[in-house]
Amino acid sequence: MTSTLAQSEATGYTVGMASVTATLRTALERCGQTRYAVSKATGIPESTLSRFVAGGKPLRGENIDKLADYLGLALTAKAGKARKDR
Numbered sequence: 001m002t003s004t005l006a007q008s009e010a011t012g013y014t015v016g017m018a019s020v021t022a023t024l025r026t027a028l029e030r031c032g033q034t035r036y037a038v039s040k041a042t043g044i045p046e047s048t049l050s051r052f053v054a055g056g057k058p059l060r061g062e063n064i065d066k067l068a069d070y071l072g073l074a075l076t077a078k079a080g081k082a083r084k085d086r
Helices: 007-011 020-030 035-042 046-053 061-071
Strands: none
Touching (some): 020 046, 020 061, 035 061
16 A cells, blocks of 8 residues: 555544444454555465454454554553552
């Protein structure tokens, strides 16, 4: 993908409104690329992306990082919401 998508453009959500999974799923659907193209660019199997978009299996580990990077999304902490060690 040649341009980086801002989170609000890619998802239609404001920060904190959606889960990471929902944000990734929506951004993928709105990125304007086919799942085949995203698969080739990220190395994530097309079948994995299809199941993810359909609400089946969630993405795991490195695939989350690859897809977020491709979509130009970054995970950031909410101010004042950091979890304290117990």
